Amino acid sequence: MNSAENFLQNKQLAKQANNEPAPPSQEQAQPLQQLLTRPDIWQLASGHGRSRTGISTGYRGLDAMLTGHGWPRAASTELLIDKAGIGEMSLILPALAELTRQGQMVILVNPPLIPYAPALVQAGVQLEKLLVLHPRGQRDQLWAAEQSLQSGACGVLVQWQGKETPADKDLRRLQVAARDGDCLHVHFRPGSCVKTPSPAALRLQLKSDGEQLALHLFKQLNGKSGQRVHLARNPDLVRRDQPLH
Amino acid sequence: MLWLCIQLPKLPLEALTRAHRAGDSTPLAVAQSSLIIEANQAANSHNVEPGLSIATACAYCADLQLLERDAEREEQLLQQLAQWAYSFTPVVSPRSAEREHNQPDNHFACLYLEISGCLKAHHGLRPLLQQLGKELRKMRISHFMGLGHSPSAAHLLSQLPEHRQWLAETKHAPTPQQWRQWISFAPSKLLDCNHKAIAKLYASGIKRVSQLLAIPLSEVGSRFGRNFISYLAQLNGTRPDPVPSFEPPAEFHNELFFPSPLDNSEQLLFPAGRLIRELCRQLQRRQLYSQQLCWVLDYGSRGQQQLNVEVSRPLLDPQRLIALTKLQFERVELKEPVQALTLKCQQLQPIENQNLREDFFDEGSKLNESYQLIDKLKARLGHQALSGVTLKESYLPEQAWQNADSLTLQSKARSHHLTPVRAPRPNWLLPRPDRIQQRDHKLFYDGELHLLQGPERIDGYWWQHRRHARDYYIARGSHGSLYWVFQDLTSENWFLHGVYS
Structure with missing residues (x-):
């Protein structure tokens, strides 16, 4: 969609240039300024000085890698994962906790297991702001996700892909809904979806290297991709006790 | 009067x-x-x-x-x-x-x-x-x-x-x-009495009430009976005229009957909108609200079907209620033509000042938006698809949480606060513990498991159904996943209970 918008805008610019053969220099500068303020145009030179526009992930190494220094606001983020239990929830929990503290609603759509309340409270999540949805069937799932994203009432929507793979146009609709509702959309999808293109603003592949969570950045809007980062698990969990005997 | x-x-x-x-x-x-x-x-x-x-x-x-x-x-x-x-x-x-x-x-x-x-x-x-x-x-x-x-x-x-x-x-x-x-000018046929009495009046030449009033009451009484006299007195205003007073019922119940049955759920929206508007008018006048709209589709002799629309906040705006109802009706497949549509609201509650105040000043629109969203989701997905989670006081891990009614979602933190145990707990809990394979003193669950930490013993509850004695460990799977596993001390079997995701 972004490329299409770009194309349209370029076309308009070209038309303007044709219709007005000798525009004053000030007016010519304006479209350029407009173009530069567009979020989907990547400026390498000024990239360093940019302030945080995203929602902090809570991990400094990851923040540094992302253009907005955090999860991209009002956009879809895809986390590709094959094996549960490698720290995928711990990755997003700091952001969820921060948003619930700010009074925003967090919606989990179709979580694979029971979200365990004591662990969530330990992570700082306010349970009153947490809503768990179990829609039946693919259509209802997409409907519920789109409605929640659009409503503007919810801060984060975390969605787990069911058995069926959503079509490209559905993913696009979710991305647009997240943009309209200014909502962070986190979509957990199986690793097999890596090859298919997706409109998400950020795609991360999650794997375990045995000890740590290994992230591979596949795609990032307005930013570099291809980096890898390793995040250590909570030391309380991986501390190895001395064997009793 | x-x-x-x-x-x-x-x-x-x-x-x-x-x-x-x-x-x-x-x-x-x-x-x-x-x-x-x-x-x-x-x-x-x-x-x-x-x-x-x-x-x-x-x-x-x-x-x-x-x-x-x-x-x-x-x-x-x-x-x-x-x-x-x-x-x-x-x-x-x-x-x-x-x-x-x-x-x-x-x-x-x-x-x-x-x-x-x-x-x-x-x-x-x-x-x-x-x-x-x-x-x-x-x-x-x-x-x-x-x-x-x-x-x-x-x-x-x-x-x-x-x-x-x-x-x-x-x-x-x-x-x-x-x-x-x-x-006195009124013709006597307008008197509120039976036909016989009126025929008698006309037979005796009394065509207007004035003529009747001119006759002494005792005379009239002997001809037409005591009831007629008291009726005349009531008419004159000399005797009180009591009528049974109407008490509004505690519930709303309204029905529309279709002489030609409807066989399309879209056609139902028009009569439904009419019922909802009537409901809203009435609720507004009596300052009440209803948490549930209950629709009954009557298939005549072939039974009926009930649909519930839940509303989490006092809502008197008919358009919103119609939109919620529409979401429900869209899902319905009519088995038979509908002969009548009924709207019932059983528990009408007074609108409290507190609720209204929240609307105006307390983080206002944001909260309202989330209530609207919850209502919408409920209308389409059904009540059981939505839940929240809360803490519960218990040592047993599977009882330390419970499903919360999503209605309490937005309420302010309660005075009584539970704090969870200060031990690492998994983010995901299995609905029921999953058995782990055990061979040659090794544990296998999708690959071999290595115990990292433990044991954390949870014992007790022998006074309930049966004793729960477990040793909990944190284990790492062959793919790097961290699991929460326990050994049941009575049967010595191993189970998977949670995932540190």
Whole structure:
């Protein structure tokens, strides 16, 4: 969609240039300024000085890698994962906790297991702001996700892909809904979806290297991709006790 | 005291045809025991009139549609109208139609309203009467009114054309002399007594009420009985005239009946919107709200189906309620044509100040938006698809959490706060512990498991069903996943209970 918008805008610019053969220099500068303020145009030179526009992930190494220094606001983020239990929830929990503290609603759509309340409270999540949805069937799932994203009432929507793979146009609709509702959309999808293109603003592949969570950045809007980062698990969990005997 | 009597002459027809769209031009007639009781305008133009026999009426108009009279539905409609009138004045008394056998026009159903107390609120008599007339016309209820110092006088005068004409032009309530004039001027056939008594009156040459009043009461009493005398006294205002007072029911119940059944759920939206608007009007006037709208689709003899629409906040906006209802109706596949649609709201609760205050000042629109979202999700996905989670006080891991009703989602933190145990707990809990394979002192669950930490012993609850004694460990799987596993101390089997994701 972004490329299409770009194309349209370029076309308009070209038309303007044709219709007005000798525009004053000030007016010519304006479209350029407009173009530069567009979020989907990547400026390498000024990239360093940019302030945080995203929602902090809570991990400094990851923040540094992302253009907005955090999860991209009002956009879809895809986390590709094959094996549960490698720290995928711990990755997003700091952001969820921060948003619930700010009074925003967090919606989990179709979580694979029971979200365990004591662990969530330990992570700082306010349970009153947490809503768990179990829609039946693919259509209802997409409907519920789109409605929640659009409503503007919810801060984060975390969605787990069911058995069926959503079509490209559905993913696009979710991305647009997240943009309209200014909502962070986190979509957990199986690793097999890596090859298919997706409109998400950020795609991360999650794997375990045995000890740590290994992230591979596949795609990032307005930013570099291809980096890898390793995040250590909570030391309380991986501390190895001395064997009793 | 100022009593208004609203007579409802076409109630039998309107009770059956209210669900029709306006401008329907099929000739319709309501029949009871082979006589036409009431006919609509299209039928009237074919000379079909009350009192005709069915055979004659069919001869006048071949495509006449006949409906059986339904006294129960009439009574329901009358109760609804009483409820509507209740929004104007607290003193309302409905009176249902009495029909003697084979006597088509005797008494229409009517409503008595005591309006002296509410004149000020409605800026005088004339605006009040106009408002009443306007709303009745909007509901498509034909009516005529009469004003009197007692219910029986108002009833008598409502039938007097001169009085009705005066009422249409008046600005002030009449003086007692005017009333007395009208009553004495009224023909005696308008008296509210049985046909025999009226025939007797005419036989003795008493054509006007004035003639009757001129006769000494004792004389009248010996001829017409004690009841007649007390009726005359009530008419004069010398004796109190009590009428049963209407009490609004604690629940909303309204039904629309479709003479030609509907077989498409989209067609249901029009009558549903009408019921919802009526509900909202009523709730607003009585300052109540309902948490649940219960729709009943009646398939006639083939049973009925119930749909619930839940509303989490006091909501009196009909458009939103219609949108929620639409979400429900979209999911319904009609098994059979629907013959009647009912809207029930069983628990009406008063709107509290507190709720309203939150709306205006407390983080306002954001909270409202989330309630709207929850209502919408509930309407489409069903109640069971939504849940929240809360903590519970228990040592047993599977009992340390519980499903919360999503309605309590937005409520402020409660004074009593539970704190969870300070040991690392997994983010995901399995609905029931999964058995782990055990071979040669090694554990296998999707690869070999290595225990990292433990044991954390949880023991107790022997006073409940059975003893729960477990040693919990944190284990790492072959793919790097961290699991929460335990060994049951009584059976020495290993189980997977959670995932550190």
